[in-house]
Amino acid sequence: MAYTCQNCGSSAEEPSNLCNPALEESGSKFCGAPASQVCNGKLGEMKYSCDACGSVSADADRLCSPSQIR
Numbered sequence: 001m002a003y004t005c006q007n008c009g010s011s012a013e014e015p016s017n018l019c020n021p022a023l024e025e026s027g028s029k030f031c032g033a034p035a036s037q038v039c040n041g042k043l044g045e046m047k048y049s050c051d052a053c054g055s056v057s058a059d060a061d062r063l064c065s066p067s068q069i070r
Contacts, residue, residue: 007033009057010042017041031055031064 002011003021015021019039035056038046046056050063060066 005039005042007037008039008042008046009059009062010039010045012039012042 002013003015003018003023004011005018006020006022010018012018012021017039019037031050031053033055035043035046035054038056042058043056045058047058047069048060048063048066049056049069051065051067053064055063056069057063057066060068
């Protein structure tokens, strides 16, 4: 069973690996959440940032104005 972080969308098999775990995947946008809220060890999985506010996510669909991080 996978858990999803409600702050950044990272997923993990153990909820203790996430700072704000939920059993089901969140469909909400992550805009407005600063990169400092990304779970420990998951920042490297963030592949997109929002051009509007600077939030990051592993999935472009979760940001309002995504750009791929290079």
